[in-house]
Amino acid sequence: xxxxxxxxxxxxxxxxxxxxxxxxxxxxxxxxxxxxxxxxxxxxxxxxxxxxxxxxxxxxxxxxxxxxxxxxxxxxxxxxxxxxxxxxxxxxxxxxxxxxxxxxxxxxxxxxxxxxxxxxxxxxxxxxxxxxxxxxxxxxxxxxxxxxxxxxxxxxxxxxxxxxxxxxxxxxxxxxxxxxxxxxxxxxxxxxxxxxxxxxxxxxxxxxxxxxxxxxxxxxxxxxxxxxxxxxxxxxxxxxxxxxxxxxxxxxxxxxxxxxxxxxxxxxxxxxxxxxxx
Numbered sequence: 001x002x003x004x005x006x007x008x009x010x011x012x013x014x015x016x017x018x019x020x021x022x023x024x025x026x027x028x029x030x031x032x033x034x035x036x037x038x039x040x041x042x043x044x045x046x047x048x049x050x051x052x053x054x055x056x057x058x059x060x061x062x063x064x065x066x067x068x069x070x071x072x073x074x075x076x077x078x079x080x081x082x083x084x085x086x087x088x089x090x091x092x093x094x095x096x097x098x099x100x101x102x103x104x105x106x107x108x109x110x111x112x113x114x115x116x117x118x119x120x121x122x123x124x125x126x127x128x129x130x131x132x133x134x135x136x137x138x139x140x141x142x143x144x145x146x147x148x149x150x151x152x153x154x155x156x157x158x159x160x161x162x163x164x165x166x167x168x169x170x171x172x173x174x175x176x177x178x179x180x181x182x183x184x185x186x187x188x189x190x191x192x193x194x195x196x197x198x199x200x201x202x203x204x205x206x207x208x209x210x211x212x213x214x215x216x217x218x219x220x221x222x223x224x225x226x227x228x229x230x231x232x233x234x235x236x237x238x239x240x241x242x243x244x245x246x247x248x249x250x251x252x253x254x255x256x257x258x259x260x261x262x263x264x265x266x267x268x269x270x271x272x273x274x275x276x277x278x
Contacts, residue, residue: 003094003156006030006061007049008076010042013098013122014067015129018046020136020160021065030058045129055079064095066107073097074106081109094149096120100176103169104145111146118145118153119172122162125183137161144169190214192256199252227274234267 010033028049033039039051100121107117123140126132141162220229233241250257
């Protein structure tokens, strides 16, 4: 089935999904952002649709994609529910938001209007839309929502190459926290390491080369698993060195020091489980 689609939110997620949906034969007819300029930029990347800056101006659609920040999902759903003319379609519209942490209950005003509501979260960093379009095929995709919505969305996301699974709404916060650990913290850790190398006097050109440690570490995880790839002072039980480094970091940045100590504790726990054969 080919859908007529409205996308609310033209950021990286909205642009990525819009581009892929359009390329797979769906009609992206409208893209809404806070300004016509940003909506036009999103439309330009998607290659389809008309830019909008006001929700009330959007035409009816079979599928609504709410690619807005988590804090705006509930208010957007409420505003949509207030616009009765948007429900003037032959079949009940299908709507999903893209939050990894929130369930479809935040769309309740639309559910009460008879819309089929769900949440769809692709496990991807969405660093840029151009990269995300290439990376989405093969990525895991968490689905949660109404019984009538899930089969349609599973078929839709599967057609884009995503590997779908269903998740309970009560588990989404934990699921998304894990995604943050796996993706969002990696740039933070790398940036912190580069700051410390800079303060230690490592030449800038060598710091750039030291970024090669990152893909090497990832490759070890893929080959050996997290426990097999674990190295460092905490993994070998060198608590004196961990304490000394924690203290030295406290002289530079207390937050870095606390993070180092906490991550070292987790590394020690991993090493204990590894050594016990768990």
